Amino acid sequence: MNTQNKSISEMPTKLSTLWIFVTFNIAFADIIGFIEPGTLERIINGNTGFELTPAIIVIFSLLQAIPIAMILVSRWFRRDLNRWLNIVASVLTLLYVLGGGNWESVSYLVFVSLEVVAMLGIIWLAWSWRSAEAQPIQQ
Numbered sequence: 593m594n595t596q597n598k599s600i601s602e603m604p605t606k607l608s609t610l611w612i613f614v615t616f617n618i619a620f621a622d623i624i625g626f627i628e629p630g631t632l633e634r635i636i637n638g639n640t641g642f643e644l645t646p647a648i649i650v651i652f653s654l655l656q657a658i659p660i661a662m663i664l665v666s667r668w669f670r671r672d673l674n675r676w677l678n679i680v681a682s683v684l685t686l687l688y689v690l691g692g693g694n695w696e697s698v699s700y701l702v703f704v705s706l707e708v709v710a711m712l713g714i715i716w717l718a719w720s721w722r723s724a725e726a727q728p729i730q731q
Contacts, residue, residue, distance in 0.1 A: 603721050607666035607678055607714060614710045615659045618689065621703035625694055655688045671721060678718035682711040 626632055642648070662681045666674060689707050693700045 603671075603717065604667045604674070606717055607674070608663050610710050610714050610717070611659050611662040611666055614685065614707050614714075615663065617703045617707045617710070618656065618659060621689075621693065621700055621707075624699045624703070625697060628694075628697060628699070631694075652692075655684070655692075658685055658688075671723060675718045675721050678714050682714045682718075686711050 626635075658681050662678065665677055665681075669677065686708065689704055693704055695701070
């Protein structure tokens, strides 16, 4: 197997690994955020800045599920569809993490920075992922 074909076959693994990294960072940003003084009390008392309706909770759940689903999508879908799904999912997840966090929290700044770098990496890898057919065969 030549090195170009090997690098092409490794792309799904790279993308999937980055999505695992993003997923853990999103989860731990929430977990660490909950231990900040007063956070859970505000949530329990309904002081979230907006009304938490069942529809809002479903939307948040779907947005949280995107990075989780992309772990599998990155490994299972064909290249052309995979590229676009990774790009679209990264943009949606970027909007979610940039718009939905506590920017006054130092821990959130750490996690969101890591998430943004990883998702920009996903976008770059997906965008630059070349077709196996376009690669010359070397022996």
